[in-house]
Amino acid sequence: MESSIRDPSLAPEGHRKMDWAARHSPVLDAVRGRYLEDGSLRDLGVAICLPIEAKTARLADVLAGAGARVAVAAPLPFVVQDDVAAALVERGVTVFASSESPPEEADRDLERALDAATADGEALLIDDRAALVRIAHTTRRGLLPRIRGASEETTSGVAKLRAMERGGELRFPCIAANDARCKHLFDNRYGTGQSALEAIMHATNLMFGGKRMVVAGYGWCGRGIARYAAGLGARVVVCEVDPVRGLEAYADGFEVLPALEAAGTGEIFVTATGNKGVLGREHFARMRDGAVLANAGGVDVEIDVEALRASASEVRRARRDVEEFVMPDGRSLFLVGRGMVVNLTAGDGHPVEIMDLTFAIQALCAHRLANEGTSLSPSVHLLPREIDDEVARIKLEAVGMGIDEITPEQRDFLESWRE
Ligand SMILES: NC(=O)c1ccc[n+]([C@@H]2O[C@H](COP(=O)([O-])OP(=O)(O)OC[C@H]3O[C@@H](n4cnc5c(N)ncnc54)[C@H](O)[C@@H]3O)[C@@H](O)[C@H]2O)c1
Known part of the structure; x- marks a missing residue:
């Protein structure tokens, strides 16, 4: 499917913004090197609903670099940077977003992103406020069998997914990326x-x-x-x-x-x-x-x-x-x-280093869904604690800090009651 953006000639400034974000994303880089090059995302569709600015574009670019067919749309036109949208298209990502789209047509762009990501096979969703999940369960129900799972960026979105789970309405597994400690402790706060x-x-x-x-x-x-x-x-x-x-x-x-x-x-x-x-x-x-x-x-x-x-x-x-x-x-x-x-x-979103953590988590959610999505139940899942720990370790290393290892004696002491 053809991208639909405001002005392709704006790409050079978008590339500069994305290069700046890349320069400050050591954690996402490490995750790419350690996990995403194993081929599990190759030829899988990924539909992303997120504000379109340099950091989200970097996530899309990294997933596309890992072989995924990535299609992106924004939840609202007010959170679209047209230069970044143009740069993304030049980097091989399909984009349906313009800062000048009427707000009431936002759902149409999200539907197109879902259609594009599922056109040639199965897809994962990286979602904001459960917008793609809502569309997949309403106006695009026919695509449900092609969706392997979703990961959700926001507190509000996770609340909606849990409501769907309680009502028995959720049809595929969703990972609450927001609830990872390396997400909400840093991104939200x-x-x-x-x-x-x-x-x-x-x-x-x-x-x-x-x-x-x-x-x-x-x-x-x-x-x-x-x-x-x-x-x-x-x-x-x-x-x-x-x-x-x-x-x-x-x-x-x-x-x-x-x-x-x-x-x-x-x-x-x-x-x-x-x-x-x-x-x-x-x-x-x-x-x-x-x-x-x-x-x-x-x-x-x-x-x-x-x-x-x-x-x-x-x-x-x-x-x-x-x-x-x-x-x-x-x-x-x-x-x-x-x-x-x-x-x-009215701003440029979170600092780059914060989104580096968030999107490292999102990339790991995508990796998990790619590998295990078919065996996960259609409910809301948390990322395993070890993944959070690893993301934090990579970040600490990147900023030249380190922590101690607990000794076996200390672990025994903490886990036993006799001493
Ligand atoms: N701006 C951003 O970039 C950004 C980033 C992360 C999360 N969010 C969004 O911000 C919102 C809050 O996220 P969070 O992680 O802090 O959630 P949270 O659940 O940790 O905190 C929300 C707080 O609001 C309180 N609250 C609810 N109704 C209230 C009312 N009527 N008056 C006063 N307080 C009330 C709750 O008791 C709770 O303590 C969510 O919608 C989330 O999606 C925005």
Whole structure:
């Protein structure tokens, strides 16, 4: 199938971005050398749904280099870098993505990626928010027998897969790549922590120091965001629904308040819950003039943008990635990156070194599905602990750090109860 992208002539800048990502991906390189050259991916289709930027492109390129027939589409046009899409096509990957596609046609591109990956035989899916899995179980059910399995990148996607498993609706094995320790401990926490703030800073050109910042959700992402914001001098308030997480935020030194109380005091709001309607009409009504709102969670409904639009008497563009919502009482609220995942819609995504870990995990999930997918049950699986350990070891080696080996006496001591 022919690729469909915005402009093939943009490829040179895309290659430069991919080369930069490659330079900082020692873990993915090591995984390629140790695992992917065994031929298990040769001639297998791989459909990838991920934001199209240099790091994801590097994963696609490495899988294609291992002999897979790779087809890529993005979950939304706002997370497509056209130069990278063009470079990928030049490197032999089939791409269905353009930053100018209407958002409502995103599913069409994902369907085309699924069709392309399964056209000549079996395929694996590397998925974001279970988008490809959803399509394979709805509008492309005919392709189900050709899908050997999927691996899922996000917390929100894994939650959806578990819901499908509970309902007895999942038809092929899925690996929860997100749940690998080398994924969520680093990607969700440090990756989102750094890149969400970076995107908000770049989009607004405002400082964090001294600002009262409200972080909704104190999971892996929220912890990272709160920690980085505090490092920049912000006065952080956390909102939670889980009392233990709320207490953890308190013990970490943050104020913990219900969202409606925090709404009146915050200057910058960042949601990272994976839940809907976390900031809505009643919160907007209490917010101060000039409040900045952004979402770093994986679902686009954490901030109720429709209600924000409906409450405003005027909406105008304040900066490239910032919309101003003028309220009838004269206050203005500023939304960064459309209320979608801000580090991608208004930024370059996670740091390269973080995605190196994440995509090393994804490449190992693909390798596992290629080799064992046919014998795994149609449920949600975790990567074995040894794989996580190996990825961490490779990274430690790459940064010139090392750890100790436990001695047999120490292992006996830990595992016995007599001593
Ligand atoms: N921006 C990114 O690049 C990026 C990276 C990784 C994950 N994510 C997404 O971020 C979201 C959070 O991921 P995570 O790994 O931190 O998940 P998590 O499950 O560890 O944390 C989510 C937290 O939000 C809390 N929460 C739920 N509803 C809430 C509400 N109404 N108000 C306040 N708190 C609420 C939960 O109690 C939980 O502590 C997911 O949607 C995930 O897919 C985004």
